[in-house]
Amino acid sequence: MPGYSVCVVGVTGAVGQELLRVLEERNFPVNNLRVCATQRSAGKQVTYRGEQLTVEETRPAVFDGIDIALFAGGAASNEFAREAATRGAVVIDNSSAFRLEPDVPLVVPEVNPEDVKWHKGIIANPNCSTIIMVVPLKPLYDAAGIRRVVVATYQAVSGAGAAAIKELEAQTKAVLAGEDYPPQVFPYQIAFNLIPHIDVFMDMDYTKEEWKMVKETQKIFHDDTIQVTATTVRVPVFRSHSEAVNVETIKPLGVEKARSLLAGAPGVVVIDDPATKQYPMPLTVTGRNEVFVGRIRQDNSLDKGLNLWVVADQLRKGAATNAVQIAELVIQYGCL
């Protein structure tokens, strides 16, 4: 098997670390790996296949000779992604910078793998909450069409990066000890609290996170008629996002048919047995690569409605796993 030159940008963050693990676990054909981050992290060591690698500062020259550049997200994407593509790398970018650009495919391999083929140097990885939602929507869409989705999210702190994980841990300890721990990453205390505000506020008083779930879903499905309305909320959970998803299909689709479609869908695992209290939870799906679906119910308020409870590790399928799957498609389709 041939190997490829791969560069991971933002390697010291929560998503960057997960990218290394997923490349290793999936036996991605790497024959040369460069690991980059901001100046602040340059010189640090990271581990890949038991080997210590030294983190370089990201700069244009690191992309020379690179086949695939995996960007973990953040400011580096705006600064270096186009440059990396110009220098011949296929960029798979986890930031929101290029997702809605018309010349950039936005790909979830279980939904729109073929979009990889028309890339012009950059392929965007969707928002974590969007990925987690569209994977189980796909089989329902194919079978019955989707008119409208009402979604409420329960998002883990690790979606806001490594510093946010530390903040939840340290702040929780402080609160339990009766001490003060002012928020730094989040706008308010997240320990034992909920914050209905992720990313910045935009049009119509929706947050950017909420608009991502609308616009990215339409782009991934190539279907502007899918209506999505979202409320996104940060919860005091370390890892794995959950979503209460209400789906209105166009054609009728009974709950048993929906269940069997979901059980057979790629990337989906159904955990749904009320009698034995089986349903997905953040704690039990963390570290897994699939999207877990439970609480599958016929909507009692609507003929063509379904309720789902969807949970997935947003650092895995919501970010690193999806990015590496895209890289695998790039190789499989020969579109490096």
Place this chain on the structure above:
Amino acid sequence: MPGYSVCVVGVTGAVGQELLRVLEERNFPVNNLRVCATQRSAGKQVTYRGEQLTVEETRPAVFDGIDIALFAGGAASNEFAREAATRGAVVIDNSSAFRLEPDVPLVVPEVNPEDVKWHKGIIANPNCSTIIMVVPLKPLYDAAGIRRVVVATYQAVSGAGAAAIKELEAQTKAVLAGEDYPPQVFPYQIAFNLIPHIDVFMDMDYTKEEWKMVKETQKIFHDDTIQVTATTVRVPVFRSHSEAVNVETIKPLGVEKARSLLAGAPGVVVIDDPATKQYPMPLTVTGRNEVFVGRIRQDNSLDKGLNLWVVADQLRKGAATNAVQIAELVIQYGCL
């Protein structure tokens, strides 16, 4: 001002303790207070207006001469509520035992105060999540009608009682120390986790908590055409429930009109200023008696839709405050 003989049943639990505080804060006209609980708690002391009262074991004779019996909920309601009513008390019951009985009014004072008038000895206090939702729905219903509500809840552990509060605290400490703390109150670990399962599973794989939000809402509004579909989830928050509420009205109702109706509605406080990051959160509304509404948005997926983020202290407005408000109506309407 005349005073009344009041009995609080289940006084040592989370709701019972709150009932004493709310009676005191609202200057409820008590001239004789009996405090009861199970045999296990009999003999304990509780505080009311600075006075120590000894908890009695609940038994039929304690209700002799009682004007108003406030039941905190639990098994005592099934065992003693009808008996208390027979002995002449007006029972205000926080359990789910009588809520859907045709001869029992189910009352939220901001929505259907007049229903107090036809009581036959028992008035039921609705489920906490239902109360918190219907208070802000009321002004929207009056102005534009309600076709359908899609709600996802984020429910604090104190909804499961005092033992659940201890479990979250002790389990969180254990998890942070790397120690094991097997769940006792909840079916799974709640620390840094979510459990999409509240109360028992029933028809169509909905939980009883989810059905309560459907059936109780219809009974409170006297309108079976209001469609409600719910997903109810326990979150690692000590106190105050939150709900992402999507409302489809029958007539169009713009977001500005909705905002002004909510701001003027009894029992509702609007906290909604994205520019200054103002929205309700469990931490900031705990201990308050009102229902707090923020993130008020025109539904981007539907002409006649609105999204709301609703938070309230479920031990207050979701239980004790609502019950004491009902008792005040009983006196006001002279229907003791």
